[in-house]
Amino acid sequence: MLFDENDKGICVIDLDTLMPGYFISDLGDMFRTYLCAVSEEETDFSAISVRPNIYKAIVNGYLKGAGNMLSRDESDQIYYAGLFMIYMQALRFLTDFINDDVYYGAKYPLHNYNRATNQIKLLEDYLQKKELLQIGINN
Numbered sequence: 001m002l003f004d005e006n007d008k009g010i011c012v013i014d015l016d017t018l019m020p021g022y023f024i025s026d027l028g029d030m031f032r033t034y035l036c037a038v039s040e041e042e043t044d045f046s047a048i049s050v051r052p053n054i055y056k057a058i059v060n061g062y063l064k065g066a067g068n069m070l071s072r073d074e075s076d077q078i079y080y081a082g083l084f085m086i087y088m089q090a091l092r093f094l095t096d097f098i099n100d101d102v103y104y105g106a107k108y109p110l111h112n113y114n115r116a117t118n119q120i121k122l123l124e125d126y127l128q129k130k131e132l133l134q135i136g137i138n139n
Contacts, residue, residue: 023066023074028085030058035082036122040089043114048121055082055133079134082126090119 002010032040035050035058042048059078063070093116096103106112126133 023062023070024077024081024084027058027062027078028081028083030062031055031082031126032085032089032119032122034058035126040093040115040118042118045117045121048118048125050122050125050129050133052129052132056137059137078137079130083123086119086123086126090116090123093119 004010035054036042036048037051038044038047062078063075093104093112097106097110097112097116101112104112104115
């Protein structure tokens with residue numbers, strides 16, 4: 001919800017956050033959104049790369065806030081959260097492109113194809129930097 005200065009609800013801004021979810025989805029989407037300095041709209045694919053310092057800040061901040069909420073098995077899957085969500089979003093964009101852009105819509109003819117390619121490039125860099133990302137993580 002978006003609230004005004006009197007804590008009165010103005011409007012719903014993200015229905016996904018109204019239901020119980022899994023940390024893999026929430027953390028993975030945070031990785032997908034913030035690890036790269038450019039957005040999923042970027043078509044200069046050479047500009048797409050994972051920023052290890054941002055990954056580490058997200059993980060350490062999340063673990064600090066989560067406290068004992070995550071089991072050991074769950075905390076062992078933090079890296080997987082990024083793999084899962086980046087890959088899933090690439091597939092969703094590609095599927096929408098193949099299905100004539102009926103879900104996300106498109107602003108230009110190859111819009112969802114380009115967004116799928118963007119996410120695949122992000123996934124490739126995420127995979128290449130796995131060891132670097134996991135150095136110094138407090139889990």
